[in-house]
Amino acid sequence: MFRFVRVILLCASLSLAASVAVHSQHVDLLLHNGKVLVVDDAFSMRQAIAVRDGKVVEVGGEDLVKKYDANRVIDLRGRLLMPGFNDIHIHISGDSRRFVALAGTRSVEELKNKIRAKAKELGPGEWITGYGWAEDDFAENRLPSRVDLDEAAPQNPVVLSRAGGHSVVANSLALKLGEIARNTPNPPSGVIERDKGGEPTGVIRESFESLTRLVPPDKTEELLPSFQGHLQDLLSLGITSLVQAGVTPEQYAAEWEAVYGQDGASLPRATVQILWAGREKMIAFGKKTGDGDDRLRVGAIKLFVDGGFTGPAAYTLAPYKNQGEYRGQLRYSEKELYEIVKAGNELGWQMGFHTIGDGAIKLLADTFARVLRESPRSDHRYYFAHFSMLPPEDTLKEISENHLLVAQQPNFTYTLEQRYVDNLEGARLQHNNPLATLTRHGIFMAFSSDILPIGPIVGLYAAVTRKGKSGTVYGSDEKISMADAIRHYTRDGAYLTRQEKVKGTLEPGKMADMIVLNKDLLTIDPSQILTTEVDLTIVDGRIVYERSSEKKPAAR
Numbered sequence: 443m444f445r446f447v448r449v450i451l452l453c454a455s456l457s458l459a460a461s462v463a464v465h466s467q468h469v470d471l472l473l474h475n476g477k478v479l480v481v482d483d484a485f486s487m488r489q490a491i492a493v494r495d496g497k498v499v500e501v502g503g504e505d506l507v508k509k510y511d512a513n514r515v516i517d518l519r520g521r522l523l524m525p526g527f528n529d530i531h532i533h534i535s536g537d538s539r540r541f542v543a544l545a546g547t548r549s550v551e552e553l554k555n556k557i558r559a560k561a562k563e564l565g566p567g568e569w570i571t572g573y574g575w576a577e578d579d580f581a582e583n584r585l586p587s588r589v590d591l592d593e594a595a596p597q598n599p600v601v602l603s604r605a606g607g608h609s610v611v612a613n614s615l616a617l618k619l620g621e622i623a624r625n626t627p628n629p630p631s632g633v634i635e636r637d638k639g640g641e642p643t644g645v646i647r648e649s650f651e652s653l654t655r656l657v658p659p660d661k662t663e664e665l666l667p668s669f670q671g672h673l674q675d676l677l678s679l680g681i682t683s684l685v686q687a688g689v690t691p692e693q694y695a696a697e698w699e700a701v702y703g704q705d706g707a708s709l710p711r712a713t714v715q716i717l718w719a720g721r722e723k724m725i726a727f728g729k730k731t732g733d734g735d736d737r738l739r740v741g742a743i744k745l746f747v748d749g750g751f752t753g754p755a756a757y758t759l760a761p762y763k764n765q766g767e768y769r770g771q772l773r774y775s776e777k778e779l780y781e782i783v784k785a786g787n788e789l790g791w792q793m794g795f796h797t798i799g800d801g802a803i804k805l806l807a808d809t810f811a812r813v814l815r816e817s818p819r820s821d822h823r824y825y826f827a828h829f830s831m832l833p834p835e836d837t838l839k840e841i842s843e844n845h846l847l848v849a850q851q852p853n854f855t856y857t858l859e860q861r862y863v864d865n866l867e868g869a870r871l872q873h874n875n876p877l878a879t880l881t882r883h884g885i886f887m888a889f890s891s892d893i894l895p896i897g898p899i900v901g902l903y904a905a906v907t908r909k910g911k912s913g914t915v916y917g918s919d920e921k922i923s924m925a926d927a928i929r930h931y932t933r934d935g936a937y938l939t940r941q942e943k944v945k946g947t948l949e950p951g952k953m954a955d956m957i958v959l960n961k962d963l964l965t966i967d968p969s970q971i972l973t974t975e976v977d978l979t980i981v982d983g984r985i986v987y988e989r990s991s992e993k994k995p996a997a998r
């Protein structure tokens with residue numbers, strides 16, 4: 443039987459070869475003379491890859507050069523080619539004219555200069571917003587305060603989000619308009635920082651809607667150009683697929699469908715989590731997980747079970763280091779969380795909820811397990827968005843047994859080092875953002891970056907070294923191999939969004955989403971990882987980013 447089929451096939455291909463000799467072996471793109479990492483089960487490494495109609499046709503040796511007639515041939519000159527990063531938790535938005543980009547600001551003085559310039563541009567009375575400052579980066583090694591901002595912009599209300607988005611600093615005018623004064627009590631799940639005299643310092647943690655709601659809304663069409671620009675910037679970080687970690691149903695239509703409808707082919711592929719808006723609104727939205735196309739689709743429901751570590755407001759099982767009985771806060775009661783998970787399960791959505799503290803992780807694990815016990819659902823792929831602390835052993839077991847997934851941010855160990863050192867100690871500090879322990883428990887992980895412009899390269903570095911920014915190693919038994927780290931940042935992300943059959947590896951038939959790097963991550967010394975750069979990004983078989991030697995990759 444087998445021989446018979448083979449003869450038929452041979453005849454068919456011979457006759458095809460005779461009539462359309464060129465076209466039968468024609469491809470759009472051929473990359474060769476490199477290290478082509480397929481990230482298949484065997485983690486194979488080949489030399490060449492052929493692409494047609496946006497799909498991988500074949501991976502193999504140098505003989506592919508002779509076999510295929512390609513529109514474009516690229517000599518990789520020995521470089522590493524691998525699947526593009528699938529970054530399954532990031533936040534992208536358009537910039538308002540009020541907005542000041544603060545990532546990379548090196549001092550409070552520099553911050554003040556940026557705000558001063560924006561105040562001059564906008565004129566008095568206009569709100570000024572911004573994102574991305576981090577006191578760890580400041581030469582002065584301290585938090586900014588309302589006094590600093592008053593000096594820079596006395597006549598404009600100013601509110602600036604810290605990197606990570608879990609705290610803000612505001613000036614006196616903004617505090618006044620938000621009615622935040624000496625005697626204002628802390629909001630239910632937030633903290634108004636105060637100086638020794640009891641006056642607000644300007645820094646507010648976790649709950650600052652009383653200020654941000656005062657900022658006049660921007661017209662969507664004003665935001666779209668920068669929104670699109672930020673999405674394109676991801677290509678220079680090697681990100682070919684992303685998960686946006688939560689937008690409202692309205693934003694999905696007004697921003698995401700608008701931008702992807704215009705020119706989705708020049709952007710990374712996106713899956714968009716929808717913020718829980720109540721049962722009725724989720725039904726009225728009319729779409730659910732998986733709806734959309736190869737470029738833009740609806741992801742899981744997003745919800746914040748607790749806060750973040752920059753506060754800190756993550757909900758922990760034991761009190762924070764040196765903070766009395768303080769354990770952070772839950773955003774929902776156990777009962778409320780149960781009702782939401784039950785509704786999400788019934789409505790057939792995937793769910794991926796924000797959990798940072800071990801207390802929040804335990805509660806969500808228990809809640810998912812309870813709901814799945816009551817109304818079993820196979821292949822649900824429910825997940826924890828963040829897993830910054832190691833929960834108790836029986837919680838790990840529960841997570842593994844219920845096949846709950848983890849969207850992990852290995853770079854947090856590096857980026858947020860100081861937050862963990864300030865708030866945790868002992869084993870809790872060493873096992874921050876655990877990796878190998880989860881693998882040992884058979885828990886599935888996919889990787890993401892979260893705090894842009896930090897890209898996957900920083901995550902890979904932290905995953906294999908477990909080093910903080912200072913160089914200190916945290917929990918060296920949590921280290922994983924580069925091969926595993928690459929898997930978690932590519933094919934495992936495709937699994938998390940239920941797309942493992944169509945992308946995430948470079949096996950024939952899969953989407954030709956891939957990157958070329960200037961260093962071989964698998965053989966270089968770990969000290970060389972952070973300076974690795976993306977030379978080429980290809981989505982759907984098209985080159986969408988190419989690094990020029992004189993220009994640094996654009997990053998947000």
Ligand SMILES: [Zn+2]
Binds near residue numbers: 532533687892
């Ligand atoms: Zn996030």
